[in-house]
Amino acid sequence: MSTLTDFDLVALDGAPLPLAPLAGRVVLLVNVASMCGFTPQYAGLEKLWRDYEAKGLTIIGCPCDQFGHQEPGSADEIASFCNVRYGVTFPLSAKLDVNGDQAHPLWQWMREAEPGVLGTTAVKWNFTKFLIGRDGQVMKRYAPTATPESLVADIDAALKA
Template sequence: MTTNDAHVSVLDVDIDALQGGSADLKQYLGQTVLIVNVASKCGLTPQYAGLERLHERYADRGFTVVGVPCNQFMGQEPGTSAEIAEFCSATYGVTFPMTEKVEVNGEGRHPLYERLTGFADSGGHSGDIRWNFEKFLVGRDGRVVARFSPQTEPEAAELVAAVEAQLAG
């Protein structure tokens, strides 16, 4: 299996939930999922609000956002699991699931990101995560169908269109 094998589900990777225990990504097979590496102390952190709105808007149609905290970009996610959960809930009203804090690049890259990073965005970028809030849209079969740069807002027309296309399919 290669990291850019389009036939590999990313949802069968084991990863823990932020509050402990398995995040059980397999439960999202048959749904559309937006996986986002997140951070609490980043200039892009206000994207949490848009991610939550997107999650709420489409949840009843089989869509979820999954936040994956990462502290690899200028130490912008230094908190403990409890601190991250409290910040997200209190500051942005986040209700979507969050995983444990992981590394998305380098030797310690989590297996989830081993699978995700092989997929290129519309500009042709594949490989390493560029910054916090890089987004991967995963179709109902567990395969990556789109990748969006960190600067792409959660409610940007192209991202919303991609989510709606998956939900309609």
């Protein structure tokens, strides 16, 4: 069985983004996009980050261009957009795939650990969210329509566990 800390990402700026240092933290991973109807969720994610980071929550946004070509920009363009429009300070990974043969292994693991509606493992759209508990295991998967604010009770419970 894998845990979150068995995986590594690459940060948006190209630096390594190892997940091992997140052992014992609650983590929310989100596939994000700059040109999606759900893009305003960046504001709610940033609020969660500011309110809960010191309490043990890490948020990682993972830009993905697999849904309607809604994340077409370069790393610099994504970083600028997130900073200027939403003041994002939580970590962002390099652009990655969440579905298909080239899907990042972390996203393959999360999809299989917590299937979606009717047991499908595929991520259906941007801003799908996965909550990882302190034990490094997937606790819950959220649809893109689930706002960051709607996750507060689950995050509080995970932080107390």
